[in-house]
Amino acid sequence: MWEKILAKYFNEKGLKKSAKRKKVIEIFFKADKHFNVDELYEKLERKVSRSTIYRALKLLTECGLAIEQKFEEKNRRYEPAHFSHHHDHFICLKCGKIIEFNEKNIEDAQNKIAKKYNFKMVSHKLEIYGYCEKCQKSL
Amino acid sequence: MWEKILAKYFNEKGLKKSAKRKKVIEIFFKADKHFNVDELYEKLERKVSRSTIYRALKLLTECGLAIEQKFEEKNRRYEPAHFSHHHDHFICLKCGKIIEFNEKNIEDAQNKIAKKYNFKMVSHKLEIYGYCEKCQKSL
């Protein structure tokens, strides 16, 4: 599955198949979840530099094969705590606009699943990335 | 409301009331949403140093009056993209454990609200913070 996507991407971009990069990608897909670069670095027995790992992960992210769990965020945002209601955010990938919303159904579903997993929920963060009304038009 | 909480916190910690800090907090609460430090810095007409702004925001966060939108995350995490199902995460605030889950109701509710706001959804991130089963016991 991912081999095909990757091959296509390599082809499009004229990338070469290097042993190191192959190793990074192999390890990345073999292992089950949630890596950071250091963990991969160790799994690769420090035989591939961090730069190369970062570069490989960037490639994978670009062709949709990896999900970067901290994407687009660069610096911290703060907001005043509202006591009455927690809200979630739409974030426009084009203009960066942040739209708040509130959906009881989502909150309810969260409580339900937390209970199911016996997880004591303290807070949550839901961000929906995409395009706002305005930016959809000029896409 | 927040004045009281803040006063209590100042009292507990033996903090002094300085003009600069007051100004930061005032601006922070006056303005409506989502700041980063630079934006506050500009709003304060560069009359308060970034260090002081960071410090004030830290205080506010500590006493629950501000929400840090990029909390606990330090370095990026990556995970292989699963094509069939997107999953969300419970993150234990004590042991750092990440538990994946999948809840159709949440996805459905997200789609619904995105439609309502006329927002073209590309991806999303839902993280629920709290305590895992094990850590609840030793809390």
Next chain:
DNA sequence: TATAATTTTGAAAATGAATTTCAATTTCAT
């Protein structure tokens, strides 16, 4: 109101993750 003890401040240094640079190495089409 002085005095002293403590906190706050900002500039500059430090930190740390991520990115870029660049010369040396590797890949691959010919």
Next chain:
DNA sequence: ATGAAATTGAAATTCATTTTCAAAATTATA
């Protein structure tokens, strides 16, 4: 095999955030 182009890793750079430290401000007490 050759050469053009991509890849690599060490070191340098970037950039947000944190820390340091000496000077300034605040506050309790005499």
